[in-house]
Amino acid sequence: MRVLHIAKVSGMGGTERMLLGLLPHLRSEGVDAHMLVLASDDADRFVEPLSAAGVPTQTVLMNHDVSVRALPMIVGAARRLSPDILHTHLFHADLYGQLAARFMRIPSVSTMQSVMTFFSRQPYRALARAAHANAFATIAISQHVANYLHSTGITTPSKTEVIWPGIDVGGWRADQDRRASARAGLGIPADAFVIGMTGRVTQGKGHEVLLAAFEQLGEDPTVRLVMAGAGERFGNVTALASRSPFADRIHMPGYCPDIKSVLAGFDVAVVPTTPDLDEGFGLVAVEAMAFGLPVVASSLGALTEVVADGVTGTLVRPNDDAALALALRALRDSPA
Structure with a gap:
């Protein structure tokens, strides 16, 4: 199975560390995981170690919230890779990635890693609802995130799976x-x-x-x-x-x-x-x-x-x- 993951990255935060741990592990388990980074600021702090870990990674420069390049670049990457699933992470990737998935008729999933308070306002709520309506399922990384998505009407409980992130604990003990x-x-x-x-x-x-x-x-x-x-x-x-x-x-x-x-x-x-x-x-x-x-x-x-x-x-x-x-x-x- 080939999966194209998409996220907007400006540095190394919690979402990036989750992906840095997850994607190499998926590849070791036989999943052909690829990463498309909508990059700004210090995105190299994520791109370089992910590439070094053996995950095929592409970058698209995206210094602003709105980009005319993002959608055609995502479509182009998807055409080259022909993924079985397109997996978006956070708002910008949801907005552009889910639109690309709909256009290309690729099954898609979205993961929400945070509570985005601007979803309570328009037009963000309508855009998020449209993106998540296209996704086959939404993964919430905590019950707290799931509750927020449901209370704002972004998605429904029937389309939501709560999956808490984990880490490989090998090498984490201090002597x-x-x-x-x-x-x-x-x-x-x-x-x-x-x-x-x-x-x-x-x-x-x-x-x-x-x-x-x-x-x-x-x-x-x-x-x-x-x-x-x-x-x-x-x-x-x-x-x-x-x-x-x-x-x-x-x-x-x-x-x-x-x-x-x-x-x-x-x-x-x-x-x-x-x-x-x-x-x-x-x-x-x-x-x-x-x-x-x-x-x-x-x-x-x-x-x-x-x-x-x-x-x-x-x-x-x-x-x-x-x-x-x-x-x-x-x-x-x-x-x-």
């Missing part, structure tokens, strides 16, 4: 050598208590909330904060961190292609997402769990499906830096 190497690379003492966050530095990820919580633990000189990732708000968050009275204990290494090498140095992972973003799944929480790390996350969106409060982690009120600090202090004082 002492790996831990020491990760900390040495960041200039962090071996005996420090490291609070860590990974992911794109964008609006709604909660970096400011974590900084405020960290400052409430600042009286302890052994506590360090690592916020790994890049994005449009990297400069803003870096400037805010530089003004902290504990700036010398805040580490922002930027984009890290090998996320395992960063997680290996953490004692706890934080996912402080705020309500203005919501959370369609929370892959970073799963990755941290694969390392055996405790997770402190906001009690919103699909994070309540991923993190079992008091079992696999701790859920705190969104935007509540005091509650977050309290949870982190409890973990510092009871590391076992």
Whole structure:
């Protein structure tokens, strides 16, 4: 079976990491998976490792939300590949890819990886409904996403399958050598208590909330904060961190292609997402769990499906830096 996957990519985020794990695995299982990237900004951060993993990948430059090139390029790629299924991911790929599938009469599937709040407004709702009406089925990566799609009328329960993303946990455990190497690379003492966050530095990820919580633990000189990732708000968050009275204990290494090498140095992972973003799944929480790390996350969106409060982690009120600090202090004082 040959499947052409399509997604608009501007960097390496949760959707891209899911595809980077999924597509090589599908090919190893005999599925002829191909990738067409509607590329902008830092799309190479996804394209290069995906190609290196053996997935045939094409790119179409798409720096804006509307592109006259996207549809004919998708149609051209589909004609060359003759896929059995066309699989779109997120809004832009749904809009152009599902139209191409309809035009070429190719069976299609859509995967929704996030809650897109603009679907509550027109014309986005009508466009999304039309795209998903064409798809044979819509895959929602959490029940939270499925509920949103149903409440907005984008698709129906009878056409929706909830499939939680997974990761290959091989190689995710940290040993002492790996831990020491990760900390040495960041200039962090071996005996420090490291609070860590990974992911794109964008609006709604909660970096400011974590900084405020960290400052409430600042009286302890052994506590360090690592916020790994890049994005449009990297400069803003870096400037805010530089003004902290504990700036010398805040580490922002930027984009890290090998996320395992960063997680290996953490004692706890934080996912402080705020309500203005919501959370369609929370892959970073799963990755941290694969390392055996405790997770402190906001009690919103699909994070309540991923993190079992008091079992696999701790859920705190969104935007509540005091509650977050309290949870982190409890973990510092009871590391076992």
